Amino acid sequence: MFTGTARLVNRFPRSMIAAWTAVVALALVAAIWGFSAGNLFTRMATTESLVPGSQSDVVQLAGASDANARILVSVTGTTAQATQTELAKLRTDVAKVATVNDPLSVAQTFANETATQREKAVREAITKHADDIAWAQERAVSQAGPQLDYLPESQRAGLEKQIRAEAKAQAEKKIADEARKAADAEIAKLKNPARDFASEGGFAVVITMSEPSKEQTVTDALAAFDAAIAPAHARAVSPHLFEDAALSQVTADLVTGETIGLPAALILLIIIFGGLLAAGLPLVTAIVSILIGMGEVWGLTFATTVDSYILNVLSIIGLALSIDYGLLMVSRYREEIARALAQRGLPTDGSERPSDVGVLVSQAVTATILSSGRTIAYSALTIIVSIAGLLTMAPPMIKMIGAGAMLVTFVAVASALTLLPAIVVVLGERLVKPSVLTRIPVVRRALRGVGDQSEDHGVFSRIAAWVHAHPWPVLVGTVAVLAVAALPIGSLQMRSSFIENVPQSSAVVMGYDEIQANYPALRAPEATVLFAKGTTADPDAVAAVPGVSRIGEVRHMAGLDAVDVYVSAADPVGREVTDVVTSLREAFPSADVGGAAAMQADFNHAVISAAPLAIGIMAGSVLILLFLMTGSFVAPIKALIINSFSLIAGMGITTFLFEHGLLGLPVSHGLQTFVVALAFAFGFGLAMDYEVFLLARVKEFWDAGESNDRAVELGLQRSGRIITSAAAIIIAVFVGFIFGDMLAIKQIGVALAIIVFLDATIVRMLLVPAFMTLMGRWNWWAPAWAQKFYEKFRLAG
Known part of the structure; x- marks a missing residue:
C-alpha cells in the first residue's frame, strides 16, 4: 500500500x-x-437527550414544550412603574404570538380577580340570606301597618311597594357590607403575585408564547425594549437563548484559538526547520x-x-x-x-x-x-x-x-x-x-x-546514555513525580452543568443568575418528580424527603402529575442536590426524577458504567497493533502502563489548577464529565502517537543489529526532536484555545496540553528509556508461537 x-x-x-x-x-x-x-453554524444544536432513556431524559422531554414556550426576562436598573410606556409597547409587539406578565399587568389582573371575588361573595351572601331579606321586608310593612290602614287602596299599594324596596335595599346593603368586609379579610391573607415579579433592583417579565416557533418575534421585541429602557438592562432567558449563546461562543472561541494557535505553530515550525x-x-x-x-x-x-x-x-x-x-x-x-x-x-x-x-x-x-x-x-x-x-x-x-x-x-x-x-x-x-x-x-x-536531527549523536542520545547509567534512580524519581502530580485526581468531581459552559459574562447567564437570586417564585427547580401514569402526585411525601426546602404546586407534564423540588444550595448540581435526587429516587421508585443534578448523575453513570468496555477496547486494540508493529509482548504492555502515568498525572494537575483557579484559569468545582472522557481518550491517543514515533525508530535500529541500549539512544536521538517539537507546537495550539471563554474548551485544552507536556518530557525522555534499559533484550520478547504469528501478519515493512 x-x-x-x-x-x-x-x-x-x-x-x-x-x-x-x-x-x-x-x-x-x-x-x-x-x-x-x-450552513454548519445554523445546523448545529444542543442534543435534546443527554442520556436517552434515563429518568432525567424522560422528565426533560416531558417538559420540553413548556420550557421552550416561556421566556423569562430580568430587568435591572429601573422599575415597572417607570417603564409603563415601554412595557405597553412590548405587550403590543408580541400580542399576536405571546402573552406578557409583569408587575403592572399581574397587579392589575390580581386587582380584577379580587374585585370579581369580592362581588361574587356579595352575591352569594345575598342569595344565602334571601329569607332574612324577605323577613326584613315583611317587618317593615308590618311596622307601617297603621299608616297604611288610613290610606286609600290605590295609595296603599304603592307605598307598601316602596317600603318593601327600601327594606330590601337596606338589608342587602348590610349583608353586602358584611360580605365585603369578610371577603376583604380573606383577600388580605392572599399574597399579591405581583410581588413575585418585583425585586429591590428591578423587576421580572414572563413571556408565554402561544406559538414557540415565533420566538424570533419575541426576541426582536425584547431587543427593542432593552434599547428603549437604556441605561437599564433587560436580559432574556430561555433554552433556545442558551443554545444561541453557546453556539456564538463556540464560533468566537474557534476564531480565537486558531488566531493564536496557528501563528504560534508557524513560528515554532520556522524555528524547528x-x-x-x-x-x-x-x-x-x-x-x-x-x-x-x-x-x-x-x-x-x-x-x-x-x-x-x-x-x-x-x-x-x-x-x-x-x-x-x-x-x-x-x-x-x-x-x-x-x-x-x-x-x-x-x-x-x-x-x-x-x-x-x-x-x-x-x-x-x-x-x-x-x-x-x-x-x-x-x-x-x-x-x-x-x-x-x-x-x-x-x-x-x-x-x-x-x-x-x-x-x-x-x-x-x-x-x-x-x-x-x-x-x-x-x-x-x-x-x-x-x-x-x-x-x-x-x-x-x-x-x-x-x-x-539526522546525526547519531546529540542532546537526546546523551540524555539516553545518562539514563542508561542511572536507570533505577530515574525510574523511581519519574514515577514519584508523576504520582505526586496525580494526587489531586482523588478530589476530582465530574460535572455536567450546561450553564457553566456558557460564559458568565453573557447576557443570558447574567439574566439566569439574577432570576435565580432575586425571584424565588420564578427560579428553576433543582429537581422535578414526574409521577408514573395512573398514579397521583403526593406533594406531602415529596416535601418530607430530607434536604427538600420547598416544593411547587402539582402541575401536569405530558399528561402526568409533576412536582418541582427546591433545595437551599449554592451549587445546583453539587453534592447536596445530588443527595436529594438520590433520596427522591429511592422514595419514589416508580417515578422519574429529573433536573440538572439528576441529568448530571445519569450522565456520569452512563460514562462510568461504559468505561470498562471502552478501556478494554482501547487496551486490547493497542496491544494487538503494537505487537504487530514490534513483535514484542513487553512493548505493548509497557506502552499501556506508562501512557496511563502521563494521563492520570495530567488529569491530577488539571484538577488542581481549576479547583484553585491558578494561572489565570477560572475556579471550577470540578471538570466537565465529557471533558474527562475525551481527555483520557484523546490524551491516550496523543501519548500513543509519541510512543509509536519513538518505538518505530528504536525498533528500526534494533532490527539493524544494534544493542538494546544503543538502539534506544539512536531511536531517541532521531525521534526526540520530533517528539519535543511536536509537543511544543501542540501545546501552543492548545493554549490558543484556552484563551476562549467556554469553560469546557478551556478544560480540555489545559488537560491535553499538560498530558502532552508530561508525556513528551518526563515520560518519553526519561521514564521510557529507564524502563527499556532495565528490561534489556526482554523489551523484544515474545513466545515462539507469537513470533511465528508476527512474521506472518506483522505490520512492519
Whole structure:
C-alpha cells in the first residue's frame, strides 16, 4: 500500500493536490454556505437527550414544550412603574404570538380577580340570606301597618311597594357590607403575585408564547425594549437563548484559538526547520484537516443532532494530529535528503545540489512514505481504535465527538501521506536549497543546530546514555513525580452543568443568575418528580424527603402529575442536590426524577458504567497493533502502563489548577464529565502517537543489529526532536484555545496540553528509556508461537 502511494504521489503530484483542493473547496462551501440547506453554524444544536432513556431524559422531554414556550426576562436598573410606556409597547409587539406578565399587568389582573371575588361573595351572601331579606321586608310593612290602614287602596299599594324596596335595599346593603368586609379579610391573607415579579433592583417579565416557533418575534421585541429602557438592562432567558449563546461562543472561541494557535505553530515550525517553506507544510495539512473536518461535521448534522462543542474539539484534535504527522514526514524527508547528499559527498544543508535533484527528491519522498508514512499510519490506527471506545458510551454527544474525531484522524493521516508529499514533489529543489532566512547572519546563527536531527549523536542520545547509567534512580524519581502530580485526581468531581459552559459574562447567564437570586417564585427547580401514569402526585411525601426546602404546586407534564423540588444550595448540581435526587429516587421508585443534578448523575453513570468496555477496547486494540508493529509482548504492555502515568498525572494537575483557579484559569468545582472522557481518550491517543514515533525508530535500529541500549539512544536521538517539537507546537495550539471563554474548551485544552507536556518530557525522555534499559533484550520478547504469528501478519515493512 505504501509503495503504491509513493508511486502515485511521484507520478501525479499536481493531480493529487488538485483533488485535495477540490475536496477542501467542497467542504468549505458546505460549511459556510450549506448548499441552501443551512450552513454548519445554523445546523448545529444542543442534543435534546443527554442520556436517552434515563429518568432525567424522560422528565426533560416531558417538559420540553413548556420550557421552550416561556421566556423569562430580568430587568435591572429601573422599575415597572417607570417603564409603563415601554412595557405597553412590548405587550403590543408580541400580542399576536405571546402573552406578557409583569408587575403592572399581574397587579392589575390580581386587582380584577379580587374585585370579581369580592362581588361574587356579595352575591352569594345575598342569595344565602334571601329569607332574612324577605323577613326584613315583611317587618317593615308590618311596622307601617297603621299608616297604611288610613290610606286609600290605590295609595296603599304603592307605598307598601316602596317600603318593601327600601327594606330590601337596606338589608342587602348590610349583608353586602358584611360580605365585603369578610371577603376583604380573606383577600388580605392572599399574597399579591405581583410581588413575585418585583425585586429591590428591578423587576421580572414572563413571556408565554402561544406559538414557540415565533420566538424570533419575541426576541426582536425584547431587543427593542432593552434599547428603549437604556441605561437599564433587560436580559432574556430561555433554552433556545442558551443554545444561541453557546453556539456564538463556540464560533468566537474557534476564531480565537486558531488566531493564536496557528501563528504560534508557524513560528515554532520556522524555528524547528529553519525555513518558511518546510515550516508551512505541516500547517497546510492542519488547515486542510480543519476545513474538511468542518465539512464532515456539516454532513453529520443531517444524520443526527450535532452539539456545538464538537467543532472546537475536532479542531483541537485535527490541528494536533496534522502537525504531529506533518512534522514527522517533513523531518524524515529532510533526513533522507541529507543522507542522499552526504552519500554523494555534497553539503547536507543543500547549498550544493546535483543536476538530478528531481530524482533525489523522488527517492527521498518514497523513502519517507515507506518509513515515516508507515509510522503515522500505525499511529493513526492506534488513535482511531482508542477513540472507538467512546462509541460504546450511551450519551449521543460523546459518540458524536468520537465519530468526528475518528474522521478527522483519517483526514489528518491521509493528507500527511498524500497531499504533503505531493507538495514536496512539486516544490522540488526549493525544499532542498537553504532557506532565504539563512542568508541573514543573525537568523543563521540563531537557527544553527535547530534544524533536523539526522546525526547519531546529540542532546537526546546523551540524555539516553545518562539514563542508561542511572536507570533505577530515574525510574523511581519519574514515577514519584508523576504520582505526586496525580494526587489531586482523588478530589476530582465530574460535572455536567450546561450553564457553566456558557460564559458568565453573557447576557443570558447574567439574566439566569439574577432570576435565580432575586425571584424565588420564578427560579428553576433543582429537581422535578414526574409521577408514573395512573398514579397521583403526593406533594406531602415529596416535601418530607430530607434536604427538600420547598416544593411547587402539582402541575401536569405530558399528561402526568409533576412536582418541582427546591433545595437551599449554592451549587445546583453539587453534592447536596445530588443527595436529594438520590433520596427522591429511592422514595419514589416508580417515578422519574429529573433536573440538572439528576441529568448530571445519569450522565456520569452512563460514562462510568461504559468505561470498562471502552478501556478494554482501547487496551486490547493497542496491544494487538503494537505487537504487530514490534513483535514484542513487553512493548505493548509497557506502552499501556506508562501512557496511563502521563494521563492520570495530567488529569491530577488539571484538577488542581481549576479547583484553585491558578494561572489565570477560572475556579471550577470540578471538570466537565465529557471533558474527562475525551481527555483520557484523546490524551491516550496523543501519548500513543509519541510512543509509536519513538518505538518505530528504536525498533528500526534494533532490527539493524544494534544493542538494546544503543538502539534506544539512536531511536531517541532521531525521534526526540520530533517528539519535543511536536509537543511544543501542540501545546501552543492548545493554549490558543484556552484563551476562549467556554469553560469546557478551556478544560480540555489545559488537560491535553499538560498530558502532552508530561508525556513528551518526563515520560518519553526519561521514564521510557529507564524502563527499556532495565528490561534489556526482554523489551523484544515474545513466545515462539507469537513470533511465528508476527512474521506472518506483522505490520512492519
